[in-house]
Amino acid sequence: MGEILTDKVALITGAASGIGLATARALIGQGARVVMVDRDRAALDRLAGELGPAAIPQLTDLLDAESCAAMIPEALAKAGRIDILHCNAGTYIGGDLVETDGATIDRMLNLNVNAVMKNVHAVIPHMVERGSGDIIVTCSVAGHSAIPWEPVYSGSKWAITCFVQTMRRQLNRKGIRVGQVSPGPVISALLADWPEENLQKAKDSGSLIEPDEVADAVIYMLTRPRNVTIRDMIVLPTNFDI
Template sequence: MGVELEGKIAVVTGAASGIGLSITKDLLDAGVTVVMVDRDAAAVLKLAGELGQTAVAQVTDLLDPQSCDAMVPEILEKVGHIDILLCNAGSYIGGDLVDTTPATIDRMMNLNVNAVMKNVQSVAPHMIKRSTGDIVVTCSIAGHSAIHVEPVYSASKWAITSFVQTMRRQLMQHGIRVGQVSPGPVISALLSDWEPERLQKMKDAGALMETREVSDAMMYMLTRPRNVTIRDMIVLPSNFDI
């Protein structure tokens, strides 16, 4: 039996599209108040208005140090406390390392790794004080396998796997569960950087998932009894060969 989430307050980064929007809708359906965090002010404000009073817009640019640092304090002013933090925002770089740029590498590593660490560091004292909380990070199958066509992205997700599992051990004594979901390729804007031939080949092979299939995994993790932690859930398209 799953645990009811009704009445809880969740924060979802990257909530205006893709997996973030999908898990936002699932949480709202479960009676959760969701703070939708996104850098796209127009999109997140519009969506929050459409989704109802329990959807709260929070405009934060995770790549801007001041905006990132202000995120949790600003959210706590709006909703009072945070039960669930879903660190979902991220970006992608594929292809040969020599074909990218230092600026692109910095942007992706800052969003995929540094922003996650800073968000968790910011919310941890609040959850420790309350002796409860859930932190779930969107990782990737690339955090478990050295995928040669995406060396920078894989490196960022390996770093996140290490961070999540060390934080799980640090925070478990405070009643806080920390875990990650590691999906294979998902049909979302994140794949817009894929080579067209690779994307079409994956589509034709049925080796891509919908965002809802990842948010289902997140909902399963969050609704386990408090004495159970799903430390990582790898979710793959059935025809994904890795």
């Protein structure tokens, strides 16, 4: 029998848009409560009103060290426990490496890699004490293939693939499942930085997927029986040529 998500408590970062919002909606639809973490206060307030009491808004800036460190304690104070941590927040840099700068690289690595590691580190004691939990990280197909037009982004996602798979081995005997979902190009604000030629080519060929389709994969991962771990689910548009 698969996992039932009714009354589970999930925490999702980057929950005010894109994959995070789609997953929050899907989990609430399955009967879960969701701590929706984002830095966009206005969006969180609007979504809390729209989604009802199962949506618990939490304003956190993952790029601020103090705010990031406070995320898990604040969520536990609001929701009482965390059954599911979905580290989803991220940013994107496309183009040749020489076209960016050090500050932008730091921001990407801090959000895509460092914040994920810190969030997982912070939630582990709580989940270990309870003897159960699920940790899912939004990775990317770029964490499996060296994408020439996005070396910094691809590098950050390769790092996450390594981190997730090592943590899966550390935690699998403690009742905690760890896995990642690795989408191809998703229709979201992150694609705003794609080289226009590549973005238009993807649009014209139907090589993009919707956030809801990634959320479906996350729900599938979470609802497997406890003796089953989906270590990585790669979700691609059928026409994506990579």
